Amino acid sequence: MxxxxxxxxxxxxxxxxxxxxxxxxxxxxxxxxxxxxxxxxxxxxxxxxxxxxxxxxxxxxxxxxRKKIFTAHIEQMNSFSEIAYKNGKETSSQIMKFELQPASQAISDALNLTSGELVYYVKRLRFIEDKPAQLEETWLSVSRFPDLTISHMRKSKFSYIEKECNTKIIGTFETFIPTFPSAEIASILHISIKDPILKIQTQALDNSHSPLDYSILHCNIFEFQVKYFFPR
The missing domain is CATH 1.10.10.10 (Winged helix-like DNA-binding domain superfamily/Winged helix DNA-binding domain)
Structure with a gap:
């Protein structure tokens, strides 16, 4: 319409x-x-x-x-939940898939695994104050995170890695790609296939510079916007 x-x-x-x-x-x-x-x-x-x-x-x-769309100002790496919390917003997650699968060549390369090694595949929809803001697909090594559960992924993935697994996250690689959503993604985010979205590929690293996860984020720019500050 x-x-x-x-x-x-x-x-x-x-x-x-x-x-x-x-x-x-x-x-x-x-x-x-x-x-x-x-x-x-x-x-x-x-x-x-x-x-x-x-x-x-x-x-x-x-x-x-009366109010503006949620825009976060970021000066350091934070998770989705941390960004929202620091800006006084409530978040929630709907787990759409949580399954084990053999790593494809692309995923094994991203996680430094052997091709075919078991990984978790988690697909979750992130909400900010009940509005769909981000669709996330994440892959993590089963051997590295054997105790990962759906309950963990309903909350903060980074919190689980740092607080329960005692693993320091030193930063992430992020690749930003403006694109248009597929019919499935548009339906999930409650937007049109003609509406632009921001696709972000991320890879968090530990203090040994080993990859912890690989994620693809599909961001609803009408509900969730982030402004980054990069120090010179």
């Missing part, structure tokens, strides 16, 4: 540096012209944002911003 696409564009605009909480949005006439849609279509889009608590419409005064 066009009005749903307009709602997502408005979310992105509201979350830019151009607006702050409490600011007044442009008039319906101006927004209709900007997005080249009818006022009826625009009102349906604004209704979506109102239901999500992002805007407040006051008769005779206009439309005001």
């Amino acid at each position: 066009i009005f749903q696409q307009i709602a997502k564009l408005l979310k992105t605009e509201i979350n830019s540096d151009s607006y702050n909480v409490g600011d007044l949005l442009p008039s319906e006439v101006e927004l209709s012209l900007r997005y080249n849609v009818s006022r009826n279509t625009l009102r349906k889009a604004l209704d979506i944002l109102k239901c999500e608590g992002i805007i407040q419409r006051k008769h005779g005064s206009g439309t005001f911003i």
Whole structure:
């Protein structure tokens, strides 16, 4: 639906540096012209944002911003759960798959394993305040983490590795790829196949520079945005 696409564009605009909480949005006439849609279509889009608590419409005064999309400012490596917690947001995880499988050549290369060695494959959907923010696929060595359970993966993977396995994580390699979601991923994240997502490939390392995991993250940019600071 066009009005749903307009709602997502408005979310992105509201979350830019151009607006702050409490600011007044442009008039319906101006927004209709900007997005080249009818006022009826625009009102349906604004209704979506109102239901999500992002805007407040006051008769005779206009439309005001009540809150912005969750954006985290990162200056060091943190897990998804840690990022949200530090910003006062609640997270939860839905485990969609938790199974053992022989490592493919690509996964064995990423984890420095022998091809065919057993790995955990975990597919989980990460929520921020009940909104689907990230679909994660993770592979970990069974021999290195023999006690890993579904319960651990419902919480913080990094917390399990560091606190229960007494393994220091020194950092991660991350590769960022802007792309479009498959029909399956779009359905899971409640977006359209025409909506861009950020695909991130990650590999955490221990203090011996050995890989701990390999993950592919599919991020819903309309619900979860991160700003990184890299020291010079």
